[in-house]
Amino acid sequence: MDWYRSVRLFRAASIGVSVSLAGFASAQNAEPDIKTQLSDFVFYVNVHQTEAAAGMASEIFGAGMTPREFLEAVEEHGLEDDLDEAIGKALRSDELEPFGARMLKMLTDGRLQRARDPNEIERNIEGLVGGLRERLYARERLKAAGEYAMPQLIDALLQRADIQLRTQVQRLLNESGRSSVIPLSVSLMDIEPAAQEQVVNVLGQLGYEAAAPYISELRDKTLSDPVRAACDRALDSLGVSGSTAELYLQLAEGYYNEREELTSFPGEQMQLLWDYDPSIGLNPTAIETEVYHEARAMRLAERSMEFGSQGPGALGLWVAANFSREIDETPGYDNPAYPPSMREAMYYAVASGPIIGEVVLSRALEDNDTRLARRAVEAIHRTAGPGLIWDRSSGQSPLVSALTYPSRRVQYDAALAIAASQPRSNFAGSERVVPALASAIRFAGTSYALVITEEEEQYRSIRRVIESQGYQVLPFGSDVAEIAEAIAEAPGIDLVVTQAAAGRTEPLIDAVRSRAKLSAAPIFSMVASNELPRLRRLHSGDVSIMVRPFGIGEDLLSSALTELVDSASGGVIEVDEARQFAMLSLDALRDLSVANNAVLDVSDSTASLVSAMNETTGEVRLQVAEVLSRIGRSSAQATIAEAALAASGTERVDLLGKLAGSAKRYGNQLDAPMIEQLVELSATGEDDEATAAATVIGALGLPQSDLVRLILAGQ
Structure with missing residues (x-):
């Protein structure tokens, strides 16, 4: 050594x-x-x-x-x-x-x-007309600079003093790939016709469809025959067709879907927005990657509408992208594409009306975008009336489809929105609305988790951590099919945790996603370390999937699960939120019964409300009794009576008031023993309780003999 x-x-x-x-x-x-x-x-x-x-x-x-x-x-x-x-x-x-x-x-x-250093870019542009070795080095560095080199490259392309440099720059741009497409495209309308023809030829040679709407716009507006001919050749070579409005909308969809070829700097914190000013040239504006695609989608949808886009597609896309911008935007971020003069996203959504709201909701359901779905439903809730067309020519209604969406928040929101609209005509799926409202009363505060592992010992270890966070965990299973029955019986699945050997994670995630009830559930997958980088990259664009290595500690596991559920679905439904869902659902059921709505039958909730009387307390319980008092079934009236007789003090008086309301509406539906207890209470109870019980007896319309007993008992 x-x-x-x-x-x-x-x-x-x-x-x-x-x-x-x-x-x-x-x-x-x-x-x-x-x-x-x-x-x-x-x-x-x-x-x-x-x-x-x-x-x-x-x-x-x-x-x-x-x-x-x-x-x-x-x-x-x-x-x-x-x-x-x-x-x-x-x-x-x-x-x-x-x-x-x-x-x-x-x-x-x-x-x-x-x-990307501008001085370095300038030196490399000068190197394009140097010796062979210098040219090769300069081309390599300029390609590495990508979009950041475009302002200086376009200046060099448009100048007329150095023909050799212009030729070399055009050769470089012809080989530059997608990085030059958008900067070149946005400059088209504001440069001279000779330069327009030159740039269109470059874009046609590059072969990226992202240039199509800009070329189409130039073709529509140019007064130059050579430029128009160049545009026609370029569009033919790109293989696209359609109006300028349609092409802008197609590109907007691509940005909204965050297509890989439309992301200039994958994995980087910032992207570039481009505009062209004839006085200063091509101008980049840095924007956070989280809101870049939304900014581009909104701007392109605006262009589509400016060119007369027909139907709700462009406006619906704009509203959806604006909601997504608001969801993804870092708090306090000064978004250069959304100035302070613009209002909150909900303003534009409600102003667009419920039909656009359903367009946005349809997109959210298709994308399993829970956060967008909730905002879309809220916009519909605020604006939809009984005239909303539930069944369109396609036979589909996004709001009704939302009743079976995997997130229970979305289910409850949708049921509340439909109930608030007080529909007057039957529609497919109407039978699911009232049960969804009833479910919100009983189960909103209970979270359910599914743990899929190969060994039961692994399952028990993970289950302990998840239960400490308040979840009810379904039984053990090594694949989805094993526990299909338990999944079907659960009101909803709020979290899925998997741990599988190398090569099994992707099929397992696919199996989870193939189940309608699990298609949008947050998935936390623990994988072998050699698979970790690849699987992280694979799912990096999906906020509902988180990948971590085997052996993660309990504290890290707990915090990671919280982070996942918060980002994917807004977190678990806590006590206060569950109570709010319950109260809103009870208000909706009461309003439906008061209106005697013939489409949404409140009596379908009877069994759930009867159970809820034994599971709830306080104001929620009184509201349950209020709704039961408006259902003309003997089981509803008997449940209120049993609860009133078992209660005491103020609660008993309040429940007796609900029972009296039921009796006034539907008459006497109680059996003899229960009536006897009410008569006894009216005779021997404290003043308030006795009076409340007597009110019930009067509303029940009991025989005169029972009234005589009351009078004599008081002497």
Whole structure:
């Protein structure tokens, strides 16, 4: 073993023994330079000294270098190949993976920072007319800069002083791929006809359909025959057809769906919005990725409407995208695409009316977007009247479909919205409304979870954590089919947790999603470490799926489950929210009964309300009794009577009042023993209770002999 290797191994041992000892040793010696630190990191990784490698990586990160400074230090000392190899090994180590991933990101970010530097871009554009080697290097760097190079590239393309440079820029743009499509497209309407023809030719050669609506708009508006001919050729080569309005709407749909080819910088925090000003040229505006696609979808939907888009499609898409923007936007973010002069999303949704609300809801249900669905239902609730067309020519009604959506919040919201509209005509699915309202009274506060594991011991371990969060967990099963009956019997499934061997997670998630009742439920999947990066990437765009490694600690598991359910469905239904759902549902049932609604039969809720009398307390229980008092069934009246006789004090008086209301509406439906108890109470009870019981007797219309008994009992 050579001397330098011995020193390194000694240092590795020191780091492994004690952080404080390493700190003491470093204090006694000169701080190592970045070259030494990088070389040591590479060495420790290669000799499998993981603690030493982790410690050295921490020292490197602690130096506070920017990604570009880090990259240039690596290149300056000729360590690119050695470090790349070491990072690859670190990424395959559970202990070193976080350090390797961070170092790889610093290198990647450093290359991007350098490539996107305007001064660097300017130098590289000048290099396009240099020697062969310089040109190749410049082209590579400009392609790496992507959209960030477009303002200067377009300026170089449009200038007329250097024909050779213009030719080289056009060649570069012809090979630049999708990164140049939108910047070139948005510039089309504001440049000179000769330049328009040139840019249209580039867009036609690139072959991306995202350019089609812009080219179509130019074709509609241009007065230049050569430009119009170029537009026709480009549209033919793109293979698109339709009006400009239709093409803008198609592109808006693509952005709303966040199609991969319309995301310029996947995985990055910011994206770029583009506009063109003839006085300053192409102008980029940075916007957070979370709201980028919504901003583009809204702007393109506006363009579609400006060009006379027919039907509710463009407006419905705009409203949906605006809701999604509001949902995804970071609190306090100053969105450059949505100025303060714009109102909240609900303002535009309710102004658009219930038909547009149903268009938005249909989109939300199809996408399993619970948060959007709730906002769409709220907009419908606020605006829909009895004249709303429940069954359209397609035979589908989104609001009725929402009654079977996997989220119980959406089910309850939809039932409340339909009840509030007081429908006058029968519609398919009307029989589901009242049971949904009744379910909200009894089950809104109970959350149900499904745990699918291969071993029952794993199931028990996970179940313990989930039950500590207040969930009722369904029985053990190693696949969905095993517990299909339990799933069917549950009012709803609020969380699914899976743990499967390598290769089984994706089929298991597919099986979960194939069940209508589980199609939008939040899924938490624990997977093998070698599958983790791929599965995270696969589901990165779905807020309802979270992937974590095997062996996650109970505290981390608990917090991750909370984060998942909060982001996917708004969190579990807590006590206050459950009570609110119950009260709103009871109000809706009461209003339906008062209106004698012939479409929604409140008596369908009788069995649930009878059970609820034994499960609820306080104001909720009194409201249950109020609704029962408006149902003309003997079981409803008897339940109120039993509850009143079993109660005491103010509650008994209040319940006797509800019983009297039932008697006034439907007459005497009580059996003799119960009537005898009421007569006894009216004769012997305290004044308030006795008077309340006497009111019931009077409302029941009892025989004169019973009244004589009361009079004589008082003498």
